[in-house]
Amino acid sequence: xxxxxxxxxERLQQAMRAxxxxxxxxxxxxxxxxDLAEICRDEMPYAALALLSFxxxxxxxxxxxxxxxxxxxxLAELMTEEELGDLLESLAPGARADLFRQVEAGRRQGLLRYxxxxxxxxxxxLASYPEGTAGAxxxxxxxxxxxxxxxxxxxxxxxQHSDEAETIYxxxxxxxxxxxxxxxxxxxxILARPSAPLxxxxxxxxxxxxxxxxxxxxxxxxxxxxxxxxxxxxADGRLVGIVTYDDAMTVAEEEATEDMHKGMSIGRLEGSVxxxxxxxxxxxxxxxxxxxxxxxxxxxxxxxxxxATIEAYIALVFFLPLLVDSSGNAGxxxxxxxxxxxxxxxxxxxxxxxxxxxxVAVALALGLTMxxxxxxIGTLRAGPEIxxxxxxxxxxxxLMGSLIGMLLPLGLERLGLDPATASAPxxxxxxxxxGVVLYxxxxxxxxxxxx
Amino acid sequence: xxxxxxxxxERLQQAMRAxxxxxxxxxxxxxxxxDLAEICRDEMPYAALALLSFxxxxxxxxxxxxxxxxxxxxLAELMTEEELGDLLESLAPGARADLFRQVEAGRRQGLLRYxxxxxxxxxxxLASYPEGTAGAxxxxxxxxxxxxxxxxxxxxxxxQHSDEAETIYxxxxxxxxxxxxxxxxxxxxILARPSAPLxxxxxxxxxxxxxxxxxxxxxxxxxxxxxxxxxxxxADGRLVGIVTYDDAMTVAEEEATEDMHKGMSIGRLEGSVxxxxxxxxxxxxxxxxxxxxxxxxxxxxxxxxxxATIEAYIALVFFLPLLVDSSGNAGxxxxxxxxxxxxxxxxxxxxxxxxxxxxVAVALALGLTMxxxxxxIGTLRAGPEIxxxxxxxxxxxxLMGSLIGMLLPLGLERLGLDPATASAPxxxxxxxxxGVVLYxxxxxxxxxxxx
Numbered sequence: 001x002x003x004x005x006x007x008x009x010e011r012l013q014q015a016m017r018a019x020x021x022x023x024x025x026x027x028x029x030x031x032x033x034x035d036l037a038e039i040c041r042d043e044m045p046y047a048a049l050a051l052l053s054f055x056x057x058x059x060x061x062x063x064x065x066x067x068x069x070x071x072x073x074x075l076a077e078l079m080t081e082e083e084l085g086d087l088l089e090s091l092a093p094g095a096r097a098d099l100f101r102q103v104e105a106g107r108r109q110g111l112l113r114y115x116x117x118x119x120x121x122x123x124x125x126l127a128s129y130p131e132g133t134a135g136a137x138x139x140x141x142x143x144x145x146x147x148x149x150x151x152x153x154x155x156x157x158x159x160q161h162s163d164e165a166e167t168i169y170x171x172x173x174x175x176x177x178x179x180x181x182x183x184x185x186x187x188x189x190i191l192a193r194p195s196a197p198l199x200x201x202x203x204x205x206x207x208x209x210x211x212x213x214x215x216x217x218x219x220x221x222x223x224x225x226x227x228x229x230x231x232x233x234x235a236d237g238r239l240v241g242i243v244t245y246d247d248a249m250t251v252a253e254e255e256a257t258e259d260m261h262k263g264m265s266i267g268r269l270e271g272s273v274x275x276x277x278x279x280x281x282x283x284x285x286x287x288x289x290x291x292x293x294x295x296x297x298x299x300x301x302x303x304x305x306x307x308a309t310i311e312a313y314i315a316l317v318f319f320l321p322l323l324v325d326s327s328g329n330a331g332x333x334x335x336x337x338x339x340x341x342x343x344x345x346x347x348x349x350x351x352x353x354x355x356x357x358x359x360v361a362v363a364l365a366l367g368l369t370m371x372x373x374x375x376x377i378g379t380l381r382a383g384p385e386i387x388x389x390x391x392x393x394x395x396x397x398x399l400m401g402s403l404i405g406m407l408l409p410l411g412l413e414r415l416g417l418d419p420a421t422a423s424a425p426x427x428x429x430x431x432x433x434x435g436v437v438l439y440x441x442x443x444x445x446x447x448x449x450x451x
Numbered sequence: 452x453x454x455x456x457x458x459x460x461e462r463l464q465q466a467m468r469a470x471x472x473x474x475x476x477x478x479x480x481x482x483x484x485x486d487l488a489e490i491c492r493d494e495m496p497y498a499a500l501a502l503l504s505f506x507x508x509x510x511x512x513x514x515x516x517x518x519x520x521x522x523x524x525x526l527a528e529l530m531t532e533e534e535l536g537d538l539l540e541s542l543a544p545g546a547r548a549d550l551f552r553q554v555e556a557g558r559r560q561g562l563l564r565y566x567x568x569x570x571x572x573x574x575x576x577l578a579s580y581p582e583g584t585a586g587a588x589x590x591x592x593x594x595x596x597x598x599x600x601x602x603x604x605x606x607x608x609x610x611q612h613s614d615e616a617e618t619i620y621x622x623x624x625x626x627x628x629x630x631x632x633x634x635x636x637x638x639x640x641i642l643a644r645p646s647a648p649l650x651x652x653x654x655x656x657x658x659x660x661x662x663x664x665x666x667x668x669x670x671x672x673x674x675x676x677x678x679x680x681x682x683x684x685x686a687d688g689r690l691v692g693i694v695t696y697d698d699a700m701t702v703a704e705e706e707a708t709e710d711m712h713k714g715m716s717i718g719r720l721e722g723s724v725x726x727x728x729x730x731x732x733x734x735x736x737x738x739x740x741x742x743x744x745x746x747x748x749x750x751x752x753x754x755x756x757x758x759a760t761i762e763a764y765i766a767l768v769f770f771l772p773l774l775v776d777s778s779g780n781a782g783x784x785x786x787x788x789x790x791x792x793x794x795x796x797x798x799x800x801x802x803x804x805x806x807x808x809x810x811v812a813v814a815l816a817l818g819l820t821m822x823x824x825x826x827x828i829g830t831l832r833a834g835p836e837i838x839x840x841x842x843x844x845x846x847x848x849x850l851m852g853s854l855i856g857m858l859l860p861l862g863l864e865r866l867g868l869d870p871a872t873a874s875a876p877x878x879x880x881x882x883x884x885x886g887v888v889l890y891x892x893x894x895x896x897x898x899x900x901x902x
Contacts, residue, residue, distance in 0.1 A: 034675055038796075155641070162642055169620050169637070186637060187619055191610055223704065224485055226697035245696050246677035252700065253674065256707035257791055263711065264787040264875070265780070273792040274802065278812045285784050286817055292780065293824045296773035300832070303769045310768055317761055317768050318754045321883050322747040324775050329716070329743065329876040333736050336715040340708050341724040345489075351725065361729045362736070369737055373744045381751070424715070424875050425780040432772050 009035055016047060021054075028054050037066035041272065045074050057090045065095040069131075070271030073102035081107065085114030092164075093119075094139035094241075097126035101136075134218045135211035137251065138232040138241030139166045145198065147173040147181050152194035158186065166244055170229045173202055178238040180206060180231055208233045211240060216255045220345075222248035259343060263336060265289070265423040292429040299433040306440035309447070315382035316443055319374075319390045320436070323397050326370055327435040328428030331401030334359060335427045338409040342419050352410050359406045360399070367398035389446050393439040400438065401431035460486055467498060472505075479505050488517030492723065496525050508541045516546040520582075521722030524553035532558065536565030543615075544570075545590035545692075548577035552587075585669045586662035588702065589683040589692030590617045596649065598624040598632050603645035609637065617695055621680050624653055629689040631657060631682055659684045662691060667706050673699035710794060714787060716740070716874040743880040750884040757891035760898070766833035767894055770825075770841045771887070777821055777845060778852035778886040779879030785810060785856030786878045793860060793870050803861050810857045811850070818849035840897050844890040851889065852882035 008030045015023035028036065028051075036055070040048040040063060052060050052075070064072065064087060076084055076099065084103070088096055088111055100108065100123055112120050122140065129135025143165050145154050158168045171189065173182045182202030192201050208231045209218050222230050222245055229242040258268055265288035269276050303310070310316060338355075341347030347355070371391035378387030405427045409419035459481045466474035479487065479502075487506070491499040491514060503511050503526070515523065515538060527535055527550065535554070539547055539562055551574055554562065563571050573591065580586025594616050596605050609619045622640065624633045633653030635643075643652050659682045660669050673681050673696055680693040709719055716739035720727050754761070761767060789806075792798030798806070822842035829838030856878045860870035 032676060034677075159642055162638055168641075186641075187613055190606070190637075190641075191613055223697075223700045225483060226485075226700075245700070246674075249674045249677075249696070249700060249703065252703060253707075253795065256704075256710075257795060259707075260711055260714065260787055260791045263714070264784045266784055266788065272797045273788050274797045274806075278809050278816070281788075281809070281813045282816045285781070285813070286820055289777065289780055289784075289817060289821060290824055292776060293773065293821050296776055297825075297828055299772045300769040303772070304766075304832070307765055311762070311765055314758055314762055315755075317771070318751040320768070320771055321750045321754070321775050321887050322744065324772050325743060325747055325779070325876075325880050325883055326740065328776070328779070328879065329740055330736070332875055333715045333717050333740075336711055337717065337724050337732075340711045344704065344708060346723045346725045355725075358729050358732070362732045365729070365733045366737055366740060370740060370744050373741055374748075377748055381755070424783055425776075428779065428879070429776050432776055436772050 009039060012039060012051075013043075016043070016051065024051070024054050028059075033059060033062035034066050036063040040064075040075075041067055041071050042274070045078055049075060049078055057086070060087065061090040061092070061095070064099070065091065068271050069098065069102055071275070072099055076103050081110055085111050089114045089119075092139065092166075093122055093126060093141060094166075096123055097129075097136070100127045101131060129211055132215050133211060134209045134213040134215060134232045134243060135241070137215045137218060137247055138211075138243045140241045141166045142170075142172055142229070142231070142239070142242040143168055144172045144174050144239060147175055147199055147202070149173075149198045150194070151189060151192040151196050151198055151201070154184075154189060154198055155194070158189075166242065167229055170242070172231060172239055172242075173198060174239060180208060180233060180237065180239040182206060183231070185228075206231060209243075210235060215251050218243050219248040219251040219255065223252060259340070259420055262418075262420045263339065263423050265425045288423065288425055292425055295429050295433065299436050302433065302437040303440060305437075306444055309440055309444045313386060313443065313447060315386050316389070316440070318382065319378070319386075319393075320439070322374070323390070323393055323435055323439055324432045326394060327397035327401035327431040328424075329401075330363060330366055330398045331405035331427040331431040332424035334363070334402040334405030335409060335422045335424065336405075338406055339420050339422060342409060342413065349410055349413060352407075355406065356403075359402055363399045363402035364395065366402070367395035370398060371395050385447055386443075389439075389443045392446075393435075393442055396438055396442070397431070397435035400434050401427070404431050404434070460490060463490060463502075464494075467494070467502065475502070475505050479510075484510060484513035485517050487514040491515075491526075492518055492522050493725070496529055500526060500529055508537070511538065512541040512543070512546070515550070516542065519722050520549065520553055522726070523550055527554050532561055536562050540565045543590065543617075544573055544577060544592060545617075547574055548580075548587070551578045552582060580662055583666050584662060585660045585664040585666060585683045585694060586692070588666045588669060588698055589662075589694045591692045592617045593621075593623055593680070593682070593690070593693040594619055595623045595625050595690060598626055598650055598653070600624075600649045601645070602640060602643040602647050602649055602652070605635075605640060605649055606645070609640075617693065618680055621693070623682060623690055623693075624649060625690060631659060631684060631688065631690040633657060634682070636679075657682060660694075661686060666702050669694050670699040670702040670706065674703060710791070710871060713869075713871045714790065714874050716876045739874065739876055743876055746880050746884065750887050753884070753888040754891060756888075757895055760891055760895045764837060764894065764898060766837050767840070767891070769833065770829065770837075771890070773825070774841070774844055774848050774886055774890055775883045778848035778882040779875075780852075781814060781817055781849045782852030782856035782878040782882040783875035785814070785853040786860060786873045786875065787856075789857055789860040790871050790873060793864065800861055800864060803858075806857065807854075810853055814850045814853035815846065817853070818846035821849060822846050836898055837894075840890075840894045843897075844886075844893050847889055847893070848882070848886035851885050852878070855882050855885070 008027050012027035015027055040051055055063060141164055143158060143161050145157055154171055162168055169186045171184050172180055175181050182204045183206050184201050188201055211232055211234055218230060229244045231239055232241040232243060233239055267284035269284060371394040374394060375387055375391045378390050408422040412421050413419045459478050463478035466478055491502055592615055594609060594612050596608055605622055613619055620637045622635050623631055626632050633655045634657050635652050639652055662683055662685055669681060680695045682690055683692040683694060684690055718735035720735060822845040825845060826838055826842045829841050859873040863872050864870045
């Protein structure tokens with residue numbers, strides 16, 4: 001489906017390697033800013049800068065806007081003040097604030113002189129909203145009209161602002177203090193009688209978010225109610241921006257990536273996994289791994305308690321990785337089902353009793369199936385007594401693992417913590433600590449202590 | 452942010468429990484179809500049916516449209532033919548086809564008589580597109596005009612079709628054979644000279660997908676290029692529908708859920724995890740778990756080979772769960788980073804050499820950190836010889852696990868398989884099999900066989 005798109009991209013990359021300016025210019029004109037941005041993201045920074053220099057101001061701004069923040073920062077570092085100032089000037093206000101956030105504090109003052117006094121004020125206001133909030137995600141380029149306007153007047157405003165507005169399909173009506181009092185879609189506007197007052201056509205019960213709202217909640221609301229744009233207001237109700245559906249899609253994709261990484265106890269990466277530096281990856285991965293080393297030392301201490309049993313029945317050790325993996329895998333499955341269900345709103349805390357009953361049934365069925373698989377081979381390899389211990393342990397550890405995986409996210413949420421902390425590594429390690437002790441205790445009880 | 456929304460929903464649920472018809476009616480009128488659908492999804496089927504009966508035809512259709520397919524099927528089973536026929540009639544064509552796909556084949560013929568002959572033909576055509584394709588996702592309610600129209604004529608068509616069209620913000624121009632020749636946005640239309648021919652304003656290089664294209668590709672394209680709607684064409688180029696951004700968002704969320712489940716070797720669930728029946732969950736979870744039991748039996752056989760070493764140094768067993776968990780956790784992290792990076796297009800197969808070098812560096816750093824953690828306690832507990840074996844093994848198993856996790860998704864893609872098959876359980880088990888053998892082999896080599 002993208003096969004017909006891949007070709008001009010590849011040709012551009014070849015032309016860049018060959019430093020063939022004419023070929024670069026020819027390819028560049030055929031590519032969408034999104035595709036150009038992908039190349040700027042993947043190439044070395046100097047190559048990306050060179051590519052940007054082949055674009056006109058508008059295309060350069062559009063391409064730069066599509067770059068991930070950490071790549072914007074890297075390229076900004078390499079630009080002269082004049083290059084950066086020109087770029088800043090040609091960006092839309094929202095993208096301008098995003099770039100300004102990435103520039104070192106020391107360079108900011110110098111850059112401001114490329115902007116008009118009004119642009120400077122707007123930029124400083126927008127850049128002050130912290131990353132990850134509705135304020136940082138929004139664009140100030142919406143179409144607002146006084147609630148006293150007529151339909152015809154609104155249509156004229158739309159025609160005038162069509163170029164710079166992010167969307168003209170949703171119009172916002174304000175009272176004299178700038179408070180949002182209602183909205184109307186262009187769809188309804190073109191059906192309305194031109195001379196009629198706007199007020200009669202307004203939808204007054206409007207969903208809004210405050211500037212400080214976290215961006216994932218904003219994206220969820222847009223997706224849930226199929227909104228084209230969601231208005232963002234200050235605490236006093238003044239409309240200051242809108243978040244559009246396409247930004248919500250980008251946020252949703254980033255959040256899904258973050259959730260998947262969190263499910264493996266990987267911290268939030270600043271940029272793309274492709275360009276992350278080794279030390280950043282190390283730092284984001286090492287935390288829970290080390291914590292779980294210490295947790296696992298408890299499991300080791302538990303085993304030491306059963307030294308005599310192990311010495312008498314060495315074959316028990318052969319089945320240890322099997323049991324450890326099985327309980328961990330079943331537990332990680334249960335945790336993932338819960339954490340994702342809670343993230344999408346399908347599963348709520350009040351469901352816990354019903355879900356617990358179901359998980360017990362499923363886990364027992366899983367454990368029994370796996371126990372049956374091991375019973376035959378186990379008997380052949382280690383005799384019926386040990387095979388029985390392993391099979392019964394299998395049922396118990398799978399049940400344990402599943403219950404830990406299911407209940408831990410609920411418990412964490414209950415405590416006001418993020419349920420996603422119940423990652424596969426954490427659940428696996430907890431399930432293993434319980435499972436290992438259970439296995440050897442059962443063996444000691446069933447096989448008897450050695451004489 | 453949704454706090455002000457939660458309250459009417461809770462009041463409705465209370466009114467339903469109390470069978471207070473007046474209170475139900477009052478609450479229902481305040482709720483968005485999305486919120487009503489959530490209640491219909493979460494309540495018992497008969498309660499959901501009762502709730503739907505309180506809604507007018509339009510609200511009932513809007514609410515039903517928002518329900519997940521398996522809940523639609525369940526409710527349809529419980530409806531009389533007349534109820535189902537009335538509902539079918541009031542749904543939009545796309546939603547009608549979605550419901551029709553969920554109805555048992557035996558009931559379909561009887562339902563068709565609630566529709567006009569034209570509606571029947573359209574329904575049969577739409578319902579013939581398999582679930583999961585662009586054809587099943589699209590709506591046929593787009594605004595199409597002949598390419599020979601004038602701007603003023605197009606604006607009149609838009610006003611006429613404003614009610615039933617899914618979007619009027621994108622207009623599609625067709626030639627006389629129904630082939631798509633260009634598009635224009637309402638934004639550009641309202642700026643165009645009314646008497647001018649449309650042809651001069653058309654964008655002719657239009658992205659399209661074919662009806663048979665998989666829905667995840669459609670969603671990706673809409674998200675990538677920030678489209679409001681993507682036209683869907685038959686193989687011969689005739690325009691038959693559009694997919695809008697809100698459906699793309701829903702698909703993207705479902706795909707993310709499926710990817711997360713796949714990362715734990717959980718098969719694709721038909722419906723919501725909340726309403727999945729125990730047997731379905733068992734079936735979707737058991738496959739790889741059982742397969743990995745057999746894989747793990749190899750690890751057991753490997754350990755049996757080192758029986759003499761284990762007998763001589765029982766303390767080696769104390770550290771087995773620690774090593775097994777650590778290599779599995781590091782491997783699952785590496786796999787998740789790769790699989791998600793490949794799914795979002797950040798990581799490509801051609802990057803493998805650079806990524807391999809980075810992963811070796813990161814894994815060595817992780818392994819060394821974890822080895823240092825264990826060295827002190829290990830010496831205290833089992834003496835310096837065994838502690839050294841454990842520490843060196845830790846570095847090696849974390850490296851092994853990470854490399855398996857990183858390379859397996861790339862290898863799978865190379866073979867034309869889904870990289871997401873490199874799930875946490877698979878990577879964990881593979882890493883453990885290698886790790887366990889490595890640990891005991893190293894111990895045998897370093898500690899010497901017992902006399």
